[in-house]
Amino acid sequence: MDWLLKATTPAEKILVMFVAILLFAGVMAFILYVSEKLPRWIPAVGFLLPAVIMLAFGLLWPGLRTIFDSFRDAAGRKSVGVDNYVTVLTNPDFQIILLNTLAWVVAVPLLSTVFGLLYAVLVDRTRFEKLAKTLIFLPMAISMVGASIIWKFVYQYKPATANQTGFANQILVWLGLPPQQFLLNPPWNTGFLIVIMIWIQTGFAMTILSASIKAIPDEITEAAQIDGAGSLSTFFNITVPSIRPALIVVITTIAMATLKIFDIVRTATGGQFQTSVIANEFYSQKFSQGNNGIAATLAVILFVLVIPIVIYNVRQMRISEGER
Amino acid sequence: MSEEIKYAIVDTVEPTNAKFSDDPMFRKERKLTRAEKRAIDAKGRLSSPWASGIAILLALIWTIPTFGLFLTSFRPEPDIRKTGWWTWFTNPNVTLNNYEETLFGSSTGLSTFFLNSFVVTIPSVIIPITLALLAAYAFAWIEFPGRNILFVAVFALQVVPIQVTLVPLLTQYVNWGLAGSFWTVWLSHSIFALPLAIFLLHNFMKEIPASLIEAARVDGAGHVKIFFRVLLPLLMPAIASFGIFQFLWVWNDLLVALTFAGGNKNVAPLTVRVAELSGTLGAKWHLLSAGAFISIIVPLIVFLSLQRFFVRGLLAGSVKG
Numbered sequence: 001m002d003w004l005l006k007a008t009t010p011a012e013k014i015l016v017m018f019v020a021i022l023l024f025a026g027v028m029a030f031i032l033y034v035s036e037k038l039p040r041w042i043p044a045v046g047f048l049l050p051a052v053i054m055l056a057f058g059l060l061w062p063g064l065r066t067i068f069d070s071f072r073d074a075a076g077r078k079s080v081g082v083d084n085y086v087t088v089l090t091n092p093d094f095q096i097i098l099l100n101t102l103a104w105v106v107a108v109p110l111l112s113t114v115f116g117l118l119y120a121v122l123v124d125r126t127r128f129e130k131l132a133k134t135l136i137f138l139p140m141a142i143s144m145v146g147a148s149i150i151w152k153f154v155y156q157y158k159p160a161t162a163n164q165t166g167f168a169n170q171i172l173v174w175l176g177l178p179p180q181q182f183l184l185n186p187p188w189n190t191g192f193l194i195v196i197m198i199w200i201q202t203g204f205a206m207t208i209l210s211a212s213i214k215a216i217p218d219e220i221t222e223a224a225q226i227d228g229a230g231s232l233s234t235f236f237n238i239t240v241p242s243i244r245p246a247l248i249v250v251i252t253t254i255a256m257a258t259l260k261i262f263d264i265v266r267t268a269t270g271g272q273f274q275t276s277v278i279a280n281e282f283y284s285q286k287f288s289q290g291n292n293g294i295a296a297t298l299a300v301i302l303f304v305l306v307i308p309i310v311i312y313n314v315r316q317m318r319i320s321e322g323e324r
Numbered sequence: 325m326s327e328e329i330k331y332a333i334v335d336t337v338e339p340t341n342a343k344f345s346d347d348p349m350f351r352k353e354r355k356l357t358r359a360e361k362r363a364i365d366a367k368g369r370l371s372s373p374w375a376s377g378i379a380i381l382l383a384l385i386w387t388i389p390t391f392g393l394f395l396t397s398f399r400p401e402p403d404i405r406k407t408g409w410w411t412w413f414t415n416p417n418v419t420l421n422n423y424e425e426t427l428f429g430s431s432t433g434l435s436t437f438f439l440n441s442f443v444v445t446i447p448s449v450i451i452p453i454t455l456a457l458l459a460a461y462a463f464a465w466i467e468f469p470g471r472n473i474l475f476v477a478v479f480a481l482q483v484v485p486i487q488v489t490l491v492p493l494l495t496q497y498v499n500w501g502l503a504g505s506f507w508t509v510w511l512s513h514s515i516f517a518l519p520l521a522i523f524l525l526h527n528f529m530k531e532i533p534a535s536l537i538e539a540a541r542v543d544g545a546g547h548v549k550i551f552f553r554v555l556l557p558l559l560m561p562a563i564a565s566f567g568i569f570q571f572l573w574v575w576n577d578l579l580v581a582l583t584f585a586g587g588n589k590n591v592a593p594l595t596v597r598v599a600e601l602s603g604t605l606g607a608k609w610h611l612l613s614a615g616a617f618i619s620i621i622v623p624l625i626v627f628l629s630l631q632r633f634f635v636r637g638l639l640a641g642s643v644k645g
Contacts, residue, residue: 005501007590008590013439013443013506014443016443016506017506020510024447031458032547032548035547036548041466041467041469043466044471047461050458051456051478051518051522054455054518055515055518058493058512058516059484059489059516059519061492062488062489062492062493063484065492066488069491069492119379122375122378122379122382126375127376128376128383132383134628134631135383136382136386138390139386140627141620142624143575143576143619143620144576144578145576145578145616145619146576146617149613150389150392150393151389153389153613154392156609163406163408164408165405170408170410199389207635208639211635260485260486262578263578267578267599267602267603268602279487283582286490286491299488299491302485303483303484303485303487303488306483307483310483
């Protein structure tokens, strides 16, 4: 039965997959069969137990464990108090990482939302609306690994004497400017990585904002236009206030995704050239440096930073639901 | 099942769909008249041709990066090394060698990882959805002590970033001797998907009128029957939405796969391998470009063919909350 744990051939892998699915189906069928015979609320126990056990084992307990580990040394052997936190907050190398993360979390939600909103307004009721929207939305389906490679190719550098193969540098050459090492020079390289995330998230912002723009009753916009409001005035006085709840949801959702950004940095630069961010440094600290304490500390910092965004998001959602 | 229930189901199909009829993207019947009216409106608007032009232009700019790499993946290796992809239009050479080498060549061997991606993804979609359906049913339709507290707790767990959980989980898997197998990847993905899945499916279930469930109960239907006969057909759109979400999420994931299967080429999915190649292959763009597209193609097909459900899930998840 070795192949159950160490499937190597394609046939074995597919077999393991089916075994897993059948096993799972069997357990589910058993739970359903038993719970059918039980009275009142007792079946709820059977329905909830698998999920609750998994959540306790996979989210609750590891979360608490990581908080505990963040107060211990690299190997997790002895307590070091708040030393790890002091290191992360005061060491210049880590400060660059924190600043980079801040740049990401400020720039990506704002710019994605602005682009997404502009695009949603611009494309609304035009002839190619559906096609244009699909093209903008497409990067959402592409993995961040794939997106990073796509953009690494755009950013490729060749010396000025050779033919450029990266499109960004070719544009510079066409404009008569010298080609640049986009991903090598801090702090601008972080900016060029941020572009990748904006490229991905704009489609998300556009989709949600476009739906809520279309939900604004035509009568309101028409009334404004009859009253003599121009396009700009209608946009700022009617459209933006009407979709405020959706705007906040979009910004906070993108902010949460950006805070945990890992794939792009990992694939495009590996965190070199001062481009690292918290989530990437967490991975390097644990799996390259073997420093469990610092890794745990970075994870906890991520956790702490996410909480206010979530609370704000939930509160806004409550408020907008109350208004409805 | 009695006739009343069948009628009731037919009746409730409308109100459940009505959830989306607020949202123009899903207005099917009424969309036609609305769209026509808008087309007439738009003709009268001066800015319309300009807006169309700018919209198309921006969409093209957005697509250029992807298109450039796509074109590159079909160009012969010497061409890629010496010239940019835009020169292809004056010098159109096409080859499939890059794909062949990337899939079966010894330095990349992506075909193995392609299969791994499927084996990783399929159970990671089925398992959390099934578990979440059960849990959501219990939360929505069975009164039990502590129901609200438990539901809020599950909801709150959405906050936990997966980074916080990775190291202790990995340690546990190593202790169990399961590390580096498909089982840990499936289990981890399922766990991470559960809070959102339970929350979303619970919201959808709550939309179904209680009278329908009551009627089925009066007819003597048990939980299993109610679930499969009454709820499941009504929930199919929600399940499809979340299913596509989870599929794209798992297929495109790097962090979880890297942590739990990173070192094992028999388990690691495409993303892990392609990210690794991005570092090691450096300038071998004929392999990297083909590799990137091999990893992108499946989610792209899923997304393009099921876009409607995907957008619906997005709106349900973030706007309806």
